[in-house]
Amino acid sequence: MQVRVAGVALDASGQHVLLLKPIDQLPGDGMVLPIWVGQLEATSILVAVEQAPVPRPLAHDLMISIIDTLGAEITRVEVTRIDDGTFYAEITLTAGDRAVTVDARPSDAVALATRAGAGIWVAEAVMAEAGVPDVLTESDASESLDEFKKFLDDVEPEDFEA
Template identity: 35%
Template sequence: MSDESKVKVEPVALMPTSAGCAVFLGDGDKVIVFYIEPAIGASINAVMSGVKPPRPLTHDLFSQILDAFGAKVERAVIVKVEGDVFYARLFIVAENEIMERKVIEIDARPSDCLALAVRQEAPIYVLQHVWDDLRDMSDVLAELKDKGE
């Protein structure tokens, strides 16, 4: 995967919808959107807002476990879209006193990838060919923000 061209993106907005949460990712020129479960949206939003829950949420726990094993999220990559379903890969790097550096690539939902990436301040990418095929939703995001103000 490292040979494939990627676009670095960041979460630019998370908005509740009647069916869950809309996640808007952007690169500064273009914005894409996909939908996730409301609880994961709230979890991502809490981290981005600097809110610390009184008890660790599932993604906090997973992040703490990675830390305990000398591992970290290196990056998250959205690799495919089929219809309305997005597919992603999570790259974890582990290096500790027991083993040499090891890179692990895991199939994961984009929502889980985002939740972990924001916690570990890891970059988020979309494969270039996937990015190019997705509609720019900048106008929709701007319209939603205007309505919300």
Template identity: 35%
Template sequence: MIDLDVIGIRLAAPEDVPVLLLRESGGTRLLPIWISSVDAAAIAIVLDDSEQFHRPMTHDLLANVLDEVSNGKPGTVNITEMRDGVYFATISAGSFVFDARPSDAIAAALRLEWSIECPEQLMDQVGVEVDRSETDEVEKFREFLDTVTPDDFENENP
């Protein structure tokens, strides 16, 4: 099994379907999973460390139930396969294994800080090879864009 890190959610354009990007830990391959906007929002709340709602949302409830089922012990999300363009996943919690959509499973796993993994065969089949330095540079540039203001570009010598 390959351990996966959640890199983030990307949109090529506002009208595009969100893509959840998972990278093999310590590797250079990405596993892209197209997800709904609702699932992207549920994942983004955790990734962005956004303010939590006063009442539990659906993925918070799922995480709470999984935590109880596993008796507080860490579980695992396994992206098991892709069949006819659709990804499949399981959630292992205690002695239970649940069939799940990858986006739901990952939204819960992020809330619980559980590991996410996939079989080597799946990564070989659908993984996308990227140059690690290129993705690091893109991430640094995105961080810069998140912090820059128009005042940063004012000319000191008019």
């Protein structure tokens, strides 16, 4: 099923959670797929979703630049399976008549798809196994967006150094 980024939230322990939701479902309805991701990946996804300016390219911006320079494009990403609590994804790249699929972490796949405008998909079996009812309210979404905007105002390039 095709999904969209419904948001990135913090769980009770402060871990970042990517929320993927079927594109045909309204907020607060249906299911959402939570995938725990690292802070840098969460930031990269939010920067792309919000089209926020950054002073220098992030790693995913660099990857898109390389893909574009080689004449390829990301046509699709898919969260393909879950194994012992670990999610797996694939990125499909095309260049002319050639298509290749590469293994990726879901967070990287989603970060690239949001930049490339590629469709994001989740295997039905993954949503059935790991999806949870969507109970997000509009006030929750507004608070998350406000927190992200505050983060962008306060972030410095040095915060991204390893």
